[in-house]
Amino acid sequence: xxxxxxxxxPRPRNAAATRQAMLEAARRQFARESYENVGxxxxxxxxxxxxxxxxxxxxxxxxLFREVLRHPDDGNFLAGVSAEGVPxxxxxxxTQAETHDTAAKTEWLLIVLRSAGSSHASQIVRETLHERxxxxxxxxxxxxxxxxxxxxxxxxxxxxxxxxxxxxxxxxCEDSGPLHDKLVELLxxxxx
Amino acid sequence: xxxxxxxxxPRPRNAAATRQAMLEAARRQFARESYENVGxxxxxxxxxxxxxxxxxxxxxxxxLFREVLRHPDDGNFLAGVSAEGVPxxxxxxxTQAETHDTAAKTEWLLIVLRSAGSSHASQIVRETLHERxxxxxxxxxxxxxxxxxxxxxxxxxxxxxxxxxxxxxxxxCEDSGPLHDKLVELLxxxxx
DNA sequence: CGAGAAAGTCATCGATTGTTGACTTTCGAG
DNA sequence: CTCGAAAGTCAACAATCGATGACTTTCTCG
Numbered sequence: 001x002x003x004x005x006x007x008x009x010p011r012p013r014n015a016a017a018t019r020q021a022m023l024e025a026a027r028r029q030f031a032r033e034s035y036e037n038v039g040x041x042x043x044x045x046x047x048x049x050x051x052x053x054x055x056x057x058x059x060x061x062x063x064l065f066r067e068v069l070r071h072p073d074d075g076n077f078l079a080g081v082s083a084e085g086v087p088x089x090x091x092x093x094x095t096q097a098e099t100h101d102t103a104a105k106t107e108w109l110l111i112v113l114r115s116a117g118s119s120h121a122s123q124i125v126r127e128t129l130h131e132r133x134x135x136x137x138x139x140x141x142x143x144x145x146x147x148x149x150x151x152x153x154x155x156x157x158x159x160x161x162x163x164x165x166x167x168x169x170x171x172x173c174e175d176s177g178p179l180h181d182k183l184v185e186l187l188x189x190x191x192x
Numbered sequence: 193x194x195x196x197x198x199x200x201x202p203r204p205r206n207a208a209a210t211r212q213a214m215l216e217a218a219r220r221q222f223a224r225e226s227y228e229n230v231g232x233x234x235x236x237x238x239x240x241x242x243x244x245x246x247x248x249x250x251x252x253x254x255x256l257f258r259e260v261l262r263h264p265d266d267g268n269f270l271a272g273v274s275a276e277g278v279p280x281x282x283x284x285x286x287t288q289a290e291t292h293d294t295a296a297k298t299e300w301l302l303i304v305l306r307s308a309g310s311s312h313a314s315q316i317v318r319e320t321l322h323e324r325x326x327x328x329x330x331x332x333x334x335x336x337x338x339x340x341x342x343x344x345x346x347x348x349x350x351x352x353x354x355x356x357x358x359x360x361x362x363x364x365c366e367d368s369g370p371l372h373d374k375l376v377e378l379l380x381x382x383x384x
Numbered sequence: 385c386g387a388g389a390a391a392g393t394c395a396t397c398g399a400t401t402g403t404t405g406a407c408t409t410t411c412g413a414g
Numbered sequence: 415c416t417c418g419a420a421a422g423t424c425a426a427c428a429a430t431c432g433a434t435g436a437c438t439t440t441c442t443c444g
Contacts, residue, residue, distance in 0.1 A: 037226065037310060050422060052422085061402065117225045126359055145362075152352070155347075160343075162350060163343055166321060171340070185381060186378070186381050189377060189382075205390080231430080232432065
């Protein structure tokens with residue numbers, strides 16, 4: 001009721017802010033549907049802007065997707081977590097969704113998973129997953145068969161994330177009590 | 193060089209056979225890309241038939257997808273496997289891809305996973321996953337938190353399947369030796 | 385043989401997609 | 415105040431999608 005005559009508040013013109021809003025909208029939509037299933041028009045509609053603008057800012061849809069995939073923390077996926085801390089850390093990625101950081105990372109995993117089978121995005125997705133997650137986790141774990149154990153950790157994580165989006169109630173975080181414990185137990189077995 | 197003048201062997205007219213060929217082609221393509229990423233034209237091209245025919249046989253793309261999802265063994269996903277046999281059985285689904293039966297089931301899981309985030313197919317996919325896999329596995333496992341443990345087993349399975357399609361070498365079946373053992377160990381921890 | 389049903393093809397529709405160039409609006413610096 | 419660059423909008427493009435109805439080809443049965 002604040003502006004009864006101008007329903008479309010023209011929002012202040014700020015290129016950096018709109019660009020960031022586009023990135024966040026794209027990230028949220030890419031985490032729910034696959035690459036070619038997300039339309040530039042839907043992204044721009046969520047931001048409240050013209051579809052042509054997102055193409056002008058990022059060059060192409062593929063470039064936008066690539067930039068979405070660079071987020072978060074452009075460098076490494078893990079923030080100084082030790083080999084012993086891996087189970088608890090990755091279990092927390094699934095159970096405690098309140099933290100901004102963990103939510104962004106599970107969202108990133110969902111984006112990777114959703115577009116893993118997209119003809120246009122699969123190659124980008126595969127490379128980034130290897131370089132940004134699989135290899136670092138394997139390096140942290142160390143020992144024999146490190147890459148296999150890292151793959152299993154990642155499998156639990158991605159499988160859990162996708163099942164939660166499919167409405168599997170047992171994986172809803174709720175109070176994060178027994179679920180977290182069970183996940184830690186499972187991930188401990190994964191890292192041997 | 194058998195028929196140098198007629199490059200397009202007109203293939204004998206058999207409605208049931210072409211229908212089956214369409215189903216198999218659709219199944220193979222839905223296992224690699226998501227629902228709206230698979231075109232009726234590509235399916236029909238793999239069969240060697242006109243795109244209009246697949247629409248005439250199944251009514252619509254959604255009906256075709258629903259019928260693909262009914263396969264295999266329309267009833268249950270598990271063939272008389274006991275609670276103790278669950279880890280070895282599901283590990284075998286990932287490691288021994290040579291068997292026709294296991295290959296079809298992992299393919300089915302991939303189809304479910306690929307289209308889990310498709311606006312048109314997600315609802316169909318969620319229901320069938322719950323009714324055909326999650327609930328039966330939970331019933332077999334029994335005990336407290338059966339649904340949670342079944343979800344974890346399924347998470348390992350789907351995560352492993354999707355990572356393998358992303359070129360994670362550690363999960364390639366190769367000789368199925370240490371991978372199978374490690375998977376059994378992990379799934380044993382999942383079922384408690 | 386020949387008629388009729390079945391199997392398959394062809395052309396086409398409306399809708400949607402990413403992308404582009406020309407246009408209009410806003411706003412801060414001179 | 416004004417002018418020009420930045421920010422954003424508009425209209426339209428080529429391509430692709432699922433779907434439909436009319437058409438042609440093939441096969442079978444009497």
